[in-house]
Amino acid sequence: MPAKLEDIARESGFSIATVSRVLTNSTYPVRAAVREKILETAQALGYRPNLIARSLRTDQTNTVGILVDDLLSPFSPPVVRGIQDRLKENNFLSLIVNSDWDVDQERAGIESLLSRPVDGIIFVEYSHLTSSELLTSANKPGVFVHRLFGTPIKNSVVPDDVYGASIAVDHLVTLGHRAIAYINGPESWHSAKGRLEGYKKALEKHEIELVEEWMMPGDWEVEGGYKSAQQLLQLSNHPTAIFAANDLMALGAIYAVQDAGLRVPQDIAIVGYDNREFSWIVRPNITTVEMPVYEMGRIAAEILLQQILDGTRENEEVKVKGELIVRDSCGADQSQKTDRRFERNTSLRRVLLNKDPDN
Amino acid sequence: MPAKLEDIARESGFSIATVSRVLTNSTYPVRAAVREKILETAQALGYRPNLIARSLRTDQTNTVGILVDDLLSPFSPPVVRGIQDRLKENNFLSLIVNSDWDVDQERAGIESLLSRPVDGIIFVEYSHLTSSELLTSANKPGVFVHRLFGTPIKNSVVPDDVYGASIAVDHLVTLGHRAIAYINGPESWHSAKGRLEGYKKALEKHEIELVEEWMMPGDWEVEGGYKSAQQLLQLSNHPTAIFAANDLMALGAIYAVQDAGLRVPQDIAIVGYDNREFSWIVRPNITTVEMPVYEMGRIAAEILLQQILDGTRENEEVKVKGELIVRDSCGADQSQKTDRRFERNTSLRRVLLNKDPDN
DNA sequence: AATTATACAGAAAACGTTTTCTGTGTCAAG
DNA sequence: CTTGACACAGAAAACGTTTTCTGTATAATT
Numbered sequence: 001m002p003a004k005l006e007d008i009a010r011e012s013g014f015s016i017a018t019v020s021r022v023l024t025n026s027t028y029p030v031r032a033a034v035r036e037k038i039l040e041t042a043q044a045l046g047y048r049p050n051l052i053a054r055s056l057r058t059d060q061t062n063t064v065g066i067l068v069d070d071l072l073s074p075f076s077p078p079v080v081r082g083i084q085d086r087l088k089e090n091n092f093l094s095l096i097v098n099s100d101w102d103v104d105q106e107r108a109g110i111e112s113l114l115s116r117p118v119d120g121i122i123f124v125e126y127s128h129l130t131s132s133e134l135l136t137s138a139n140k141p142g143v144f145v146h147r148l149f150g151t152p153i154k155n156s157v158v159p160d161d162v163y164g165a166s167i168a169v170d171h172l173v174t175l176g177h178r179a180i181a182y183i184n185g186p187e188s189w190h191s192a193k194g195r196l197e198g199y200k201k202a203l204e205k206h207e208i209e210l211v212e213e214w215m216m217p218g219d220w221e222v223e224g225g226y227k228s229a230q231q232l233l234q235l236s237n238h239p240t241a242i243f244a245a246n247d248l249m250a251l252g253a254i255y256a257v258q259d260a261g262l263r264v265p266q267d268i269a270i271v272g273y274d275n276r277e278f279s280w281i282v283r284p285n286i287t288t289v290e291m292p293v294y295e296m297g298r299i300a301a302e303i304l305l306q307q308i309l310d311g312t313r314e315n316e317e318v319k320v321k322g323e324l325i326v327r328d329s330c331g332a333d334q335s336q337k338t339d340r341r342f343e344r345n346t347s348l349r350r351v352l353l354n355k356d357p358d359n
Numbered sequence: 360m361p362a363k364l365e366d367i368a369r370e371s372g373f374s375i376a377t378v379s380r381v382l383t384n385s386t387y388p389v390r391a392a393v394r395e396k397i398l399e400t401a402q403a404l405g406y407r408p409n410l411i412a413r414s415l416r417t418d419q420t421n422t423v424g425i426l427v428d429d430l431l432s433p434f435s436p437p438v439v440r441g442i443q444d445r446l447k448e449n450n451f452l453s454l455i456v457n458s459d460w461d462v463d464q465e466r467a468g469i470e471s472l473l474s475r476p477v478d479g480i481i482f483v484e485y486s487h488l489t490s491s492e493l494l495t496s497a498n499k500p501g502v503f504v505h506r507l508f509g510t511p512i513k514n515s516v517v518p519d520d521v522y523g524a525s526i527a528v529d530h531l532v533t534l535g536h537r538a539i540a541y542i543n544g545p546e547s548w549h550s551a552k553g554r555l556e557g558y559k560k561a562l563e564k565h566e567i568e569l570v571e572e573w574m575m576p577g578d579w580e581v582e583g584g585y586k587s588a589q590q591l592l593q594l595s596n597h598p599t600a601i602f603a604a605n606d607l608m609a610l611g612a613i614y615a616v617q618d619a620g621l622r623v624p625q626d627i628a629i630v631g632y633d634n635r636e637f638s639w640i641v642r643p644n645i646t647t648v649e650m651p652v653y654e655m656g657r658i659a660a661e662i663l664l665q666q667i668l669d670g671t672r673e674n675e676e677v678k679v680k681g682e683l684i685v686r687d688s689c690g691a692d693q694s695q696k697t698d699r700r701f702e703r704n705t706s707l708r709r710v711l712l713n714k715d716p717d718n
Numbered sequence: 719a720a721t722t723a724t725a726c727a728g729a730a731a732a733c734g735t736t737t738t739c740t741g742t743g744t745c746a747a748g
Numbered sequence: 749c750t751t752g753a754c755a756c757a758g759a760a761a762a763c764g765t766t767t768t769c770t771g772t773a774t775a776a777t778t
Contacts, residue, residue: 053415056412081429093471094454112452115407115408281607
């Protein structure tokens with residue numbers, strides 16, 4: 001059985017209270033000699049504080065809950081990793097619960113987290129939230145990362161889709177394109193709305209007229225991108241570039257162009273969105289806008305921690321910008337391409353950068 | 360503040376002890392009328408047990424730790440999800456810690472988990488383990504899932520790579536191939552060793568002679584697959600099929616074949632391994648052997664739970680088989696292809712299957 | 719020199735449970 | 749009618765901490 005305060009007290013000849021004060025770095029004054037002796041015997045006994053007991057007393061668990069629809073949905077792992085890395089800096093750990101898009105499981109998950117209890121909850125990639133009254137009744141802070149649809153909510157971290165879409169279009173314009181089509185996502189999604197808006201704003205900025213038949217619907221999937229691109233190519237005045245609202249549809253568009261006997265990027269330039277893993281593997285690899293998922297996770301954790309520790313930072317909504325990753329599908333020349341070393345995965349890139357800046 | 364036992368006791372007119380016995384479904388006899396009354400007031404007060412207090416008393420936290428090199432490495436999320444789903448059936452939750460392949464962080468992670476404390480630890484996709492003495496000294500059970508290299512360890516769940524490789528080769532033989540090349544992974548990896556062995560065994564079974572120059576090295580990456588395939592194609596007696604030890608190298612091989620002006624699968628058939636997400640997106644999409652990652656996670660959790668609850672199931676090593684996913688890159692005809700509905704992701708498939716078998 | 723403030727140490731309460739230990743009333747067996 | 753067993757209920761200890769409350773010796777102030 002592990003050593004406890006009592007053991008150290010007995011061994012060192014001081015009281016439990018004093019031992020506790022030394023070991024928690026309390027501001028309470030303890031003579032240097034005593035402190036040293038206690039530290040020494042704690043070390044010798046291999047003391048490791050029992051956080052369960054501490055939590056019972058302090059009502060702080062140094063643990064936060066993460067509620068996610070499904071850890072396997074594509075953006076969840078990097079968001080979670082971002083959260084975990086930020087939490088680690090404050091010695092917090094995270095409990096992860098999946099709800100599988102089910103209201104009952106969501107409720108059960110929150111109950112389960114609250115009774116642990118956790119100091120707060122982060123909702124990741126969360127589509128709905130029907131049991132918010134549970135959170136408020138328990139008086140625990142909550143933060144939302146990348147809410148997919150539904151009404152906007154306070155205390156959330158979301159991607160700046162308007163910005164991302166506009167830099168994608170900017171880039172195509174810089175490359176000389178003025179006939180730029182857009183393939184959208186399902187309209188109920190925030191990201192689809194934002195990216196459409198960014199597309200329109202960028203065209204306006206460059207004084208390019210909006211062509212109605214170049215604005216196509218999509219389903220976030222390869223198939224939808226394929227079909228919409230196919231229709232675009234059949235137009236007599238077909239565009240010279242296509243901006244798809246995600247990488248899967250961009251890939252579908254690439255296939256459609258290729259199947260029509262044309263080349264990407266020589267005949268049609270294509271830009272995607274998300275920087276999914278496959279986008280740098282595929283031929284041609286896809287120029288895309290990264291989703292700043294890792295960063296969003298970090299920021300969400302930051303906000304939650306501040307709420308837990310200081311009670312500050314209530315009711316913010318933070319928008320996070322992603323960068324353009326220039327690859328082959330847009331036809332930019334070699335010199336403009338984003339440094340390939342870190343292309344694989346934005347979050348991994350950040351981890352590597354933190355670890356060893358020279359490697 | 361949430362209701363506690365004391366509140367229920369006061370409200371219902373019985374003692375804390377009795378309330379506790381009712382609420383924990385203890386075998387201790389309590390009169391039916393009393394039980395009912397207590398249950399009723401507990402419901403009315405919205406009682407939610409404080410697991411911290413319970414844990415302090417029972418020395419059981421209903422929480423297990425998951426130590427992973429990096430949650431973002433490709434197989435980690437589905438393994439974790441498998442673990443979580445199995446744990447959920449026993450009302451256990453999991454704390455996840457990343458070590459980033461660093462010995463100090465590994466040690467810190469284990470310490471952090473043990474002081475929570477957790478009831479056991481699962482090591483996922485773990486490359487090394489230098490701090491095993493910590494686990495044994497704390498007398499907590501541990502299970503290893505998919506250890507990448509190093510000496511085999513007891514209490515582990517690993518993929519049956521020998522089997523997987525052999526069914527891949529079997530399939531190519533069935534399609535009429537007898538000139539089958541192999542691109543291996545780095546030799547230090549268990550999976551590379553196992554898949555090579557499976558390749559050899561399958562050839563032997565079909566009485567096909569092993570050709571030394573058809574056994575190529577690889578690096579698990581697209582580039583390595585590309586180079587090795589390129590060399591194979593330059594041979595005067597080049598093979599008609601290539602089995603690559605993972606999907607990334609299989610994709611590299613596909614590119615090499617295409618760049619040589621040949622077609623996949625008409626001229627060269629290619630089979631990969633892992634069933635990574637991109638393998639069904641890419642053109643041609645890749646016939647591959649699934650890594651039973653989700654299942655491995657479930658089994659690991661099963662073993663750990665049994666150790667925690669009964670103390671049984673010590674020192675097993677479980678091997679898990681994956682299935683062949685037939686797609687386009689091998690040249691099988693349409694009827695042999697694996698049902699496309701669930702191709703996207705094996706673990707997701709399992710989740711969906713559990714949720715609604717008819718959908 | 720007397721008083722007051724301060725630096726330090728320990729005893730004990732408290733956090734919310736579970737469970738052992740006591741205690742009482744009822745019932746069955748002798 | 750007595751005795752032992754048993755069904756039930758409550759009091760209290762225990763889990764390992766943190767922190768308040770007391771207490772004492774020393775230093776600072778008058």
